[in-house]
Amino acid sequence: MATFQAPKGTYDLIPPVSVKYLAVREAIAAPLRNSGYGYIETPGFEDVGLFARGVGESTDIVSKEMYAFETKGGDQLALRPEGTASVLRAALEASLHKKGNLPVKLWYSGSYYRYEKPQKGRYRHFSQVGAEAIGAEDPALDAELIILADQAYRSLGLRNFRILLNSLGDKECRPVYREALQSFLSGLDLDEETVRRAEINPLRVLDDKRTDVQKQLVGAPALRDYLCDACKAYHEEVRTLVTAAGVAFEDDEKLVRGLDYYTRTTFEFVHDGLGSQSAVGGGGRYDGLSEMIGGPALPSVGWALGVDRTVLALEAEGIDLGIPAATSVFAVALGEEARRVLFGKVTELRRAGVAADFSYGGKGLKGSMKDANRSGARLTVVAGERDLAEGVVQLKDMESGEQAPVALADLVDAVRARLA
Ligand code: ATP
Numbered sequence: 001m002a003t004f005q006a007p008k009g010t011y012d013l014i015p016p017v018s019v020k021y022l023a024v025r026e027a028i029a030a031p032l033r034n035s036g037y038g039y040i041e042t043p044g045f046e047d048v049g050l051f052a053r054g055v056g057e058s059t060d061i062v063s064k065e066m067y068a069f070e071t072k073g074g075d076q077l078a079l080r081p082e083g084t085a086s087v088l089r090a091a092l093e094a095s096l097h098k099k100g101n102l103p104v105k106l107w108y109s110g111s112y113y114r115y116e117k118p119q120k121g122r123y124r125h126f127s128q129v130g131a132e133a134i135g136a137e138d139p140a141l142d143a144e145l146i147i148l149a150d151q152a153y154r155s156l157g158l159r160n161f162r163i164l165l166n167s168l169g170d171k172e173c174r175p176v177y178r179e180a181l182q183s184f185l186s187g188l189d190l191d192e193e194t195v196r197r198a199e200i201n202p203l204r205v206l207d208d209k210r211t212d213v214q215k216q217l218v219g220a221p222a223l224r225d226y227l228c229d230a231c232k233a234y235h236e237e238v239r240t241l242v243t244a245a246g247v248a249f250e251d252d253e254k255l256v257r258g259l260d261y262y263t264r265t266t267f268e269f270v271h272d273g274l275g276s277q278s279a280v281g282g283g284g285r286y287d288g289l290s291e292m293i294g295g296p297a298l299p300s301v302g303w304a305l306g307v308d309r310t311v312l313a314l315e316a317e318g319i320d321l322g323i324p325a326a327t328s329v330f331a332v333a334l335g336e337e338a339r340r341v342l343f344g345k346v347t348e349l350r351r352a353g354v355a356a357d358f359s360y361g362g363k364g365l366k367g368s369m370k371d372a373n374r375s376g377a378r379l380t381v382v383a384g385e386r387d388l389a390e391g392v393v394q395l396k397d398m399e400s401g402e403q404a405p406v407a408l409a410d411l412v413d414a415v416r417a418r419l420a
């Protein structure tokens with residue numbers, strides 16, 4: 001018989017490591033929930049055209065990494081490679097932008113799929129938590145998102161990350177720069193694919209990670225020198241607000257990011273302990289995206305933080321999140337009658353809000369105590385026929401090893417008092 005393995009480029013989240021992923025998602029979500037962002041969930045797949053138009057045909061994501069397929073009904077769909085296009089599509093579809101109160105602020109958490117060359121920190125199925133502020137052009141929003149991501153990483157104890165910041169200009173000034181860059185690029189010795197990229201989206205050539213390309217890019221015209229006054233002022237305001245919040249960043253004029261839809265503010269969070277997969281998150285302003293997917297003009301800004309790489313960053317910094325054991329009380333019953341009674345007590349404890357577990361599988365005392373130890377519970381309740389005849393159970397403190405009888409009827413109160 002064949003045995004199956006997780007598909008190439010994927011991995012399973014299993015206990016005890018999986019609790020870290022939950023903790024990371026929670027740590028990223030908490031500052032968003034606390035700042036007016038509402039939770040949104042969209043399907044795992046969308047019309048392929050949404051990404052082709054939204055993310056951009058010339059991007060690696062669409063041209064190489066997308067899981068696109070035709071359904072039995074003939075629909076052209078793709079597993080979502082990122083969150084922003086879907087969230088904006090959903091917001092437009094629900095007319096959230098017409099119900100007043102712009103910006104619409106949303107956060108999400110989920111799985112994303114890219115057909116990439118698998119390596120540490122780069123998978124075909126990965127997890128992101130993201131945030132989008134839709135429908136307002138306000139530098140304070142850009143600043144808010146940068147500050148909230150910083151807060152999320154810091155709440156996890158991360159310190160060795162850096163924030164890279166840039167402005168990509170807007171539809172006034174970027175075309176001028178684009179032309180200047182294009183004419184610079186046309187003088188370089190580039191492979192066919194890169195030449196094509198330079199024609200479609202020359203800014204993305206700046207993002208090329210290959211050293212032979214990077215070498216040739218020395219002396220390329222700098223976007224900074226082409227920004228219009230409005231973009232300059234906007235960017236200065238973002239920088240001022242982020243600085244005033246005590247959040248350090250580095251200006252990085254080469255930062256263009258891999259998606260076509262960005263305008264003005266772009267930023268990336270990089271961690272120095274991750275080798276070449278160093279980006280733990282990124283985002284920026286995408287004032288043109290709504291119109292690109294058929295909506296009205298809705299200037300917006302957002303980010304997505306990678307959960308997998310954030311967990312790797314925690315490991316790189318040797319951070320122990322100090323997550324308490326899930327189980328507080330573990331019940332060990334010896335004999336049929338004790339099983340019935342203690343199982344009932346476990347149910348009672350759970351209903352009282354105490355995290356309780358039970359030794360299943362009819363093990364003896366030794367095996368059951370091993371289970372109790374493994375569970376990490378602070379207290380163990382042990383009962384055999386003799387205890388029950390006396391109307392008691394033995395309550396054991398797993399740290400001190402102390403054990404004392406407690407009247408069966410008082411067990412729930414006694415446990416709560418001990419755990420308080
Ligand atoms: P990279 O340059 O490393 O490919 P990206 O620019 O493609 O990253 P984004 O699309 O901005 O990444 O996604 C935001 C975050 O999601 C990244 O910073 C990263 O933490 C995470 N991420 C992206 N692709 C992957 C992947 N294949 N595996 C794991 N995490 C990923």
Ligand code: MG
Pocket residue numbers: 258
């Ligand atoms: Mg990528």
